[in-house]
Amino acid sequence: MNVILWVGMRRVKRRKWSSMVLAASSAPIRLEVLKLLSSSGPLSYTEIMMSLQLNPVRDAGKFVYHLRNLMDAGLISLDRKTKKYGITELGGMMVKLARDVDEYVESKGxxxxxxxxxxxxxxxxxxxxxxxxxxxxxxxxxxxxxxxxxxxxxxxxxxxxxxxxxxxxxxxxxxxxxxxxxxxxxxLTRLGMPLHDVARLFEDRPALTVTELERRTAHSVLKEYVLLNGVPRRVADAHLSGLIHINGLSEWTLKPDEVFHDLTVFLRRGLPPLDAPTSFGDAVALIEKLCFLTGLEVSRGVVLDSLNVYLAPFVESQDRRVLVEAFKAFLRSPGLGGYGRTLTLSLEASLPSYLKDVEAVGPGGRKEGTYQDYVEEAQTVTECLVEAVREISLKRMPTHVQVLFKMRNGVGERLAEKSLMELASKYALPYFAVCDVEEEVGFTPDGLMIGVDRVKDDLKGYLRSGNLGTVHVNIPRLHYESKGREERFFSLMESSVKAAVEALKSKRNALVKALKGRMLPLLSGEKDPYFSLEDAACVVSFVGLNEVVEARTEKPLHVAEGARYASHMVQFMGKLIKELEVSEELRIKLAQRSCEEGSERLAHVDLEKYGKDALRAEPSSPPYYTDIPLIPLSRKISLSQRVEAEASTQKNLDGGGLAVIPLRRVSVEALCGFNGQVLKAGCKAYTYTMEISHCHRCGFVSEGFLHTCPSCGAEHPIHLGRASAILQPTHMWPESRLRSSVNWVYHEL
Structure with missing residues (x-):
């Protein structure tokens, strides 16, 4: 027992201590004083009276009496220097006893x-x-x-x-x-959705599947977790405030964004319970299962690189119709794509030099010469896949699968380009990428480019690896905050890029644990990890480049002055990222990526903060910032200006970008000719887009957004187009882009 307690009780006999203590704390006002001092710490006479809402004049006498009783019982003490009363150890024991009694009575009641x-x-x-x-x-x-x-x-x-x-x-x-x-x-923060928000999801259930409802509620909790515990506080604040946008936030600590598969691994040893395939149909079925399983372990997409080359040894002497039907069954599979994930079938126009002497994997996983022995078969695979896509599109366009065509040195060689251009001119389906014949590089549909390159002293690949994640920098926010000062603008850009890299580093650390803990069974592998974290890239992207160029130079991006300023910004970010790549020991790419959700969210945040001064991609439409395409489709510029502006920006992006070229009433012949101009301009990745109506009854495809089918008269055909990089029905577009699309300009050739 402390000294103060001894002093307060020195005249009291031992047998009366307990009685005196209980008597002193029995009055309600005294017990309130003890509880107050226990929770608030030492307080002065006046502070205690004010906290208990006592009248300093009327209650002064009684209050002094109560304090004296507590002091005499050794329950409180007075510090003579500070003139403040504090609770003693014995007083704390009495507070605990009182609370225990209250709890007992209440629970029994x-x-x-x-x-x-x-x-x-x-x-x-x-x-x-x-x-x-x-x-x-x-x-x-x-x-x-x-x-x-x-x-x-x-x-x-x-x-x-x-x-x-x-x-x-x-x-x-x-x-x-x-x-x-x-x-x-x-x-101690609890994660979850407010009751009202969940109720609204149930009210919207006719427009949502049960799976989608479950997904949205789960993602809401995971987003909160990531912002509270998955990334540093500074990064979470940067995302919430609108400085950056973390893409795929709900799965940030769980899954990589994209995987580039090495198909030879599975064609050689199979994919349990499937053995190594012995025929073309078996190989396609195995790849279908692989895509389904991988889709569960990535948040953004799967790329099957050089698909036609790796399937070529399985063609043998099979009838072309068999190959087409195998691909049609694959394309009809309900387990491919969905929920924002893309499946990319990447085809080689000509055999890359680095694959010529590689041992080919054939039926049963056996070695069958080298891939140089199967050039004609690779072309046959491409032609059969294109035919399968065309036939499927007569009933329902396979927008869940993206067909990407890699042209090396810009040459299609023996590929039947006309059939591919037919897909582009009628269905706007294929994507095109350009690279050198010896260049080991893979592409995603929105133009992300990851190849074999050197980081410090290490040679990094891309197969059995991919992209860990993408963070977008809100360039318009830097414009608002800098208030016209160039030095301030680029200083803010540096801090934003560093915040983005910090977010990416936190994701890499989380995925190390996920792979070690076998949370991702396929990517973790049996003994050694299938997915290489060491080779995986991290991507920094941006939104609003076009708007900021126009605001700061008063010139559009497609003219010389605007293009120079855009290049200056992109080069600044690129140089900074190269420095951070070394210091943070990350493989980082700067890319122009699709960000439909983020471009809208960031624009809304800025509109609330800056009001009428906030920039917009389309001044007369709901707010959003440009991502892909680089220049809004409402701008009345020529096709050559649009293509050249996209190509100029892509040259400064080591992670690539995608040029979206809007067309209408285009013939196959005209498109073949124009395609050469796009290649000459220097675009590394591009696609064509148009307004398409697809009849849900008869499958008839027509150009333009029509109200009835010209063939069978059915009402409300499906409208498709590109709000950004991916071709999809317009009911899946963000509201801002759907409403602004009435002003978009499509060009005739």
Missing amino acids: GRLLVRTSRLTIEEFDRGKIVNSLVTEAGAPVGIAQEIAGEVEEKLIKLKTKYLTSPLIREFVNAVLIEKGFEEYRHR
Whole structure:
């Protein structure tokens, strides 16, 4: 027992100590004083009176009497220097005793029952709050007990008969904030959706499948988790404030964005329970299963690189019709694509030099010469796939699968270009990428380019690897904050890029744990990881480049002055990223990527903050910033100007970009001729887009957004087009782009 307690009780006989202490704390006003000092710490005479809402004139005499009783009993003490009263150890024991009694009485009275997150109903137990504070928040036991006691008092005073775990947690967090324990409050945050938000999802259920409803609710919780615990606080604040946009936030700590498959691994050894394929049909079926399983472990997409080359040894002497039907069955598979994930079938126009001497994997996983022996078969595979896509499109366009055609040195060689251009002119389906014949490089549909290159002293590949994640920098925000000052603008750009890289680094660290813990069974592999984190790229992208160029130079991006300023910005980011690549030990690419959700979110955040000064991609439409295409389709510029502007920007992006070229009423012959002009301009990746109506009844495809089918008269045909990089029905477009599309300009050749 401390000295002060001895002094306060020195005249009291031992057998009367307990009686005196109990008597001193029995008056309600004295017990309130003890609880107040226990929770708030030392207070002055005036502060105690004000906290208890006592009248300094009317209640002064009685209050002095109560304080003297507490001091004589050794329950409180007075610091003569500060003139403040504090609770003693014995006083703290009495507060705890009082709370224990309150808890016992309340629980026996049946008034404090809690509906827990474990779907049970239990009596309130203050000890569980203490345990949560210690285990979840890392709070010391003493602080945890103090907080739990105060929360219990507040709950008892409410006299509510309906307590839930979330409500109790809210009270705990409120008390933590009152006491300045912000870090403990942060760790104790509960994740979940408000009841109203979930109810709205159920109200919208006719427009949502059950799977989609479940996905949205789960993603809501995961997004909160990532922002609270998956990335550093500074990065979370940058995302929430609109400085950056973390793409695929809900799966940020769980999955990589994209995987580039090495098909030889699975064609050689099979994919359990499937053995190594012995025929072309078996090989396609195995690839279908591979795509389905991979789709569960990536957040953005799967790329089957050089698909026609790797399938060539399985062609043998099979009839072309067999190959076409195998591909049609593959394209009809319901397990491909979906929920924002893309499946890219990447085809080689000519055999890359680095594959010529590679041992070919044939039926049964056997070695069958080299891939140089199967050049004609590779072309046959391409032709059969194109034919399968064309036939499927007569009923329903396979927008869930992206066909990408790699032209090496711009030459299609013996490929039947006319059939591919027919897909482009009628269905706007294929994507085109350009690279050298010896260049080992893969592309995604939105133009992301990852190849074999050197980082520091290491040679990095891309097969059995891919892209970990993408973060977009909000360039218009830098324009607003810099207020016209160039030095400030680029300083903010540097800090934004660093925040993006910090987010990417946190994702890499999370995926190390995910792969080691076999959360991603396919990518983790059996013994050695299939997916190489060491080779994987991280991508920094941007939105609003076009708007900022116009705002800062008063010139459009497609003219010389605007193009120079755009190049200056992109080169600045590229140089900074190369420096960070070394210092952070990450493989980082700067790319122009699709960001439909982020471009709209960031524009709305900026509109709320900056009002009429906020920039827009389309001044007369709902707010969004440009991503892909680089220049809004509403701009009335020539096709050559658009293509040259895209090509000029792509030259400064080591991670690539995609030129979207809007056309109408185009013939196959005219498109073949124009395609040469695009290649000459220097675009590394591009696609053609147009307005398409596809009849859900007869499958007839016509140009333009029509209200009825010209063939069978059915109403409301499906409207398709590109809001950004991916061809999809317009009902899946962001609202801002759907409404602005009435002003988009499509060109005749």
